[in-house]
Amino acid sequence: MHSHEFHPTTLREYDIRGIIGETLGDRDAEAIGRGFGTVVRRAGGKRVVVGYDGRHSSPRLESALVNGLVAAGCEAVRVGCGPTGMLYYAVSELEADGGVMITGSHNPPDYNGFKMMLKDRPFYGADIRELGKAAAIGDWDKGPGSSREEPVLERYVDRLVQDFSGRAFRIGWDAGNGATGEALEMLLKRLPGEHHSLFTTIDGDFPNHHPDPTVEANLADLRQLVAEKKLDFGIAFDGDGDRIGAIDSEGRIVWGDQLLAILAEPVLRELPGSTIIADVKASKVLFDRIAELGGKPLMWKTGHSHIKAKMKEIGSPLAGEMSGHIFFKHRWYGFDDGLYAAVRLIEAVGELGGSLTALKSAMPAILNTPEMRFPCSDERKFEVVREVLARLKAEGADVNDTDGARVTTADGWWLLRASNTQDVLVARAEGPDEAAIERLTAAIDDELAKSGVERIATSH
Secondary structure, eight states, rough: OOOOOOTTTTTSSSSSSEEBBTTBOOOHHHHHHHHHHHHHHHTOEEEEEEOSOTTTHHHHHHHHHHHHHHBBTEEEEEEEEOHHHHHHHHHHHHHSSSEEOOTTSSSOOTTTEEEEETEEOOOOOOOOOOOHHHHTTOOOOOOOEEEOOOHHHHHHHHHHTTTTOOOOOEEEEEOSSSTTHHHHHHHHHHHSSEEEEEEOOOOOOOOOOOOTTTSGGHHHHHHHHHHHTTTEEEEEEESSBBBEEEEEETOOOOOHHHHHHHHHHHHHHSSTTTTEEEETTOOHHHHHHHHHHTTTEEEEEHHHHHHHHHHHHHTTEEETHHHHHHEEEETTOOOEHHHHHHHHHHHHHTTTOOOOOHHHTOOOOOEOOOEEEEHHHHHHHHHHHHHHHHHHHTTOOOOEESSSSSEEEETTEEEEOOOOOSSSEEEEEEEHHHHHHHHHHHHHHHHHHHHOOOOOOEEO
């Protein structure tokens, strides 16, 4: 292989992802190994850890990727099948110069992809575009590399509970046949309390339900389990285990920003005044709560790579996204890990009175719309956001432009931003009642109309 052209749809903002046999295959995997290996070598590094999720295509992509890394002169350390957090942990623990996780996350079974990280930072955006350019001209290093297997699953699970000091609860768990299954089984043996788990067999067909805990329909089995056995709460993971979902004893969803409000409290008791980061989709209730607890709330761009980079820059101990990515630097490594977030949630609930249901009930009742998506071409979507921002600023609106336009009004707030992963504009609104929500969504419609965007919203 002297050069390689990637399918243009596969090189994305945070990762490389495509449909197996259509837009992504073994040759792409090998080229990613060559290209990423070259970046690591030129930065003076050599060791790259490789892990993969439970999809049927993952083992083949893994061996092709390793071939590419070896051809570029790297030392490939293969840690095997497990959650993304295990790979992130191995990069830290094995003092590697980089890591590659082969995962399709929560995409349908025929998808797969690659998440990359350098020793101390996420690899995304321009890094991924450069990888594509270098491959097209074959600008790759050659060298005698090597590969070895180093299973780390057991060590990783031990590390999850290394300084655990939580209470015993009765908890339901749903691995959704994703990559957390085996690690979860091991973790539950190490936790106090009574645990009931669902779908821990790793199966790339996802025979029970889709592994995305932010979609309500996917939590039906967990709700039933929690209700039947009268459990304290339930926890679910996405396909590769970097996101967490939770429900209380009544089956109510505890959303990503609500989880962050709970997790932040013990952290701020220990580190008063520290900055807690959440993405632009999070509730005003969360930012107010962080301030109330004596922390500094910071609103930042959506996307795990953006959040990790910002955390590193300002030394934040904890961050989270609406989608269920929770990032702990406090007592952990600064990356998003659903299993670790679950361990910390158990601790936090115990520390804050022992009932997730009571914590959920105490949260201010507020309405928000589901995420609305408006089809809009790749070139046009960022342009529309610029137009909207220009108009709002000219009107003197209270607007935050960290990531799109987040507008605060007497009714609450609304957000319009360009998706980094699809040709859509994404919007949502939050307010105290239906009437406020209607006024907020009318404002969104009005802005879209002024920029000539077809208002065919699909909720997600």
